[in-house]
Amino acid sequence: MKEFKEFHSEDAGIFFRVDKILFNKRSKFQKIFLFENKTFGRVLTLDDLVMLTEKDEFFYHESLVHPALSLLSKPDKILVIGGGDGKTVYEIFKHKPGEVHLVEIDEEVIRVSERFFKWEKGFKKKNLKIFIQDGVEFVREADYRYDLIIIDSSDPVGPAKKLYKRDFYLNLKRVLKKKGILVMQAESPLYHRKIQKKMYKELSKIFKICRFYISPVPTYPGGIWAYLFCSDYYEPLKSKIKRIPRRLKFYSRKVHRAIFEIANFLK
Amino acid sequence: MKEFKEFHSEDAGIFFRVDKILFNKRSKFQKIFLFENKTFGRVLTLDDLVMLTEKDEFFYHESLVHPALSLLSKPDKILVIGGGDGKTVYEIFKHKPGEVHLVEIDEEVIRVSERFFKWEKGFKKKNLKIFIQDGVEFVREADYRYDLIIIDSSDPVGPAKKLYKRDFYLNLKRVLKKKGILVMQAESPLYHRKIQKKMYKELSKIFKICRFYISPVPTYPGGIWAYLFCSDYYEPLKSKIKRIPRRLKFYSRKVHRAIFEIANFLK
Numbered sequence: 390m391k392e393f394k395e396f397h398s399e400d401a402g403i404f405f406r407v408d409k410i411l412f413n414k415r416s417k418f419q420k421i422f423l424f425e426n427k428t429f430g431r432v433l434t435l436d437d438l439v440m441l442t443e444k445d446e447f448f449y450h451e452s453l454v455h456p457a458l459s460l461l462s463k464p465d466k467i468l469v470i471g472g473g474d475g476k477t478v479y480e481i482f483k484h485k486p487g488e489v490h491l492v493e494i495d496e497e498v499i500r501v502s503e504r505f506f507k508w509e510k511g512f513k514k515k516n517l518k519i520f521i522q523d524g525v526e527f528v529r530e531a532d533y534r535y536d537l538i539i540i541d542s543s544d545p546v547g548p549a550k551k552l553y554k555r556d557f558y559l560n561l562k563r564v565l566k567k568k569g570i571l572v573m574q575a576e577s578p579l580y581h582r583k584i585q586k587k588m589y590k591e592l593s594k595i596f597k598i599c600r601f602y603i604s605p606v607p608t609y610p611g612g613i614w615a616y617l618f619c620s621d622y623y624e625p626l627k628s629k630i631k632r633i634p635r636r637l638k639f640y641s642r643k644v645h646r647a648i649f650e651i652a653n654f655l656k
Numbered sequence: 657m658k659e660f661k662e663f664h665s666e667d668a669g670i671f672f673r674v675d676k677i678l679f680n681k682r683s684k685f686q687k688i689f690l691f692e693n694k695t696f697g698r699v700l701t702l703d704d705l706v707m708l709t710e711k712d713e714f715f716y717h718e719s720l721v722h723p724a725l726s727l728l729s730k731p732d733k734i735l736v737i738g739g740g741d742g743k744t745v746y747e748i749f750k751h752k753p754g755e756v757h758l759v760e761i762d763e764e765v766i767r768v769s770e771r772f773f774k775w776e777k778g779f780k781k782k783n784l785k786i787f788i789q790d791g792v793e794f795v796r797e798a799d800y801r802y803d804l805i806i807i808d809s810s811d812p813v814g815p816a817k818k819l820y821k822r823d824f825y826l827n828l829k830r831v832l833k834k835k836g837i838l839v840m841q842a843e844s845p846l847y848h849r850k851i852q853k854k855m856y857k858e859l860s861k862i863f864k865i866c867r868f869y870i871s872p873v874p875t876y877p878g879g880i881w882a883y884l885f886c887s888d889y890y891e892p893l894k895s896k897i898k899r900i901p902r903r904l905k906f907y908s909r910k911v912h913r914a915i916f917e918i919a920n921f922l923k
């Protein structure tokens with residue numbers, strides 16, 4: 390059996406049978422490998438790390454987008470850094486936002502995702518602007534003001550490394566509206582506690598409100614994933630939920646509360 | 657590298673490097689394999705399914721025991737079916753219960769666990785009575801009345817198969833006090849929805865209150881695990897929490913609420 394294996398630590402991890410290879414190429418930035426697996430559907434990996442599988446991506450993308458976006462009554466400008474697979478943007482459009490900016494360093498990831506994922510129509514929305522650019526550079530130079538910024542990056546190795554630095558965080562704050570929200574994917578509560586502590590340390594100096602939350606993501610290391618919610622204005626468990634899109638698979642009012650409260654075990 | 661692999665579906669699963677084999681023997685009932693892995697510590701498997709790893713077992717055992725037991729003000733008699741590894745009983749003793757009955761079909765599992773796990777002193781408590789017996793037979797014949805019954809079984813294959821039948825459930829009800837609580841491990845919300853529906857269908861006919869809850873268990877299929885809380889008297893989100901043992905790693909008041917509420921996504 391042809392197999393894809395991801396090590397989550399030096400000596401344990403997850404494996405998938407590769408039923409069909411759909412794409413396998415080294416881009417300018419990373420190795421892009423997309424394959425089909427019966428249980429998980431299409432699986433996108435970058436540099437041998439699973440980015441998403443069709444079967445369980447909803448846990449991650451609904452968790453990344455809706456807890457923050459559901460608090461904003463009229464989301465006008467939204468920035469997504471990373472997320473070239475397009476699913477974050479697709480979830481965002483369920484809220485009928487104004488303008489969405491997607492900043493992805495690797496154009497090839499967008500091309501592959503347009504071709505192989507069923508949420509590809511998100512890429513074609515008129516109010517989506519795609520920037521093929523380094524996210525760090527983008528926010529350094531940007532002159533926009535966002536209601537919401539979502540960091541949908543890969544792990545702090547390879548091209549995403551710079552997305553875990555103080556300078557970057559300060560620029561994010563600069564391009565965020567006063568009542569804006571920043572949400573970052575924040576790695577595994579099991580395997581990446583050090584990175585999480587560092588992120589929290591820096592970001593809690595910059596934002597009045599910084600809250601971790603977690604959700605299941607079966608194919609990510611440890612099966613649960615953390616996210617960091619930062620704002621000077623919104624409190625995830627106090628601010629009012631303005632709307633919840635229909636037909637979600639995971640996120641709901643009760644789940645909103647639960648994913649923040651369950652994160653208490655991290656303390 | 658010598659490797660232990662568990663398939664969670666026909667074509668995907670988890671792998672561990674086997675650094676050292678501590679025990680490897682077929683008992684009268686099943687294959688018992690215990691090995692050492694650097695990341696996860698000691699790993700106990702039965703019939704090639706991971707029962708526990710030292711590193712992440714606390715998610716499972718704290719979730720199985722404390723949500724129900726913390727609601728009982730003076731737990732007098734407690735029954736555990738399965739759980740020969742001893743960790744469930746160990747968690748129960750944190751509540752200073754009256755008498756605890758452990759019914760395990762496979763004595764060999766108890767012997768191995770006494771020898772290799774650091775919670776082995778739980779087995780030596782004076783108020784623990786161990787029955788080496790089939791759980792179904794035990795409750796058919798039992799003339800005790802329990803405040804709490806915990807079904808800490810393996811999956812519904814092999815020796816645990818009979819633990820998923822209506823007759824068994826009716827006998828559980830019979831040996832439970834009027835204000836008693838039954839808690840069952842209820843498999844994976846990702847892989848075992850059919851079993852869960854069946855369990856729920858039967859048990860909700862027998863008990864007024866039947867609530868699923870879930871918690872992370874990184875090394876179980878899908879990384880999250882379900883539990884079923886059944887009672888005619890206690891409502892997990894309404895009844896008062898009487899006490900929470902110290903130094904738990906996962907369970908807390910906030911987590912109590914969260915693990916029941918997050919299960920809403922299963923509907």
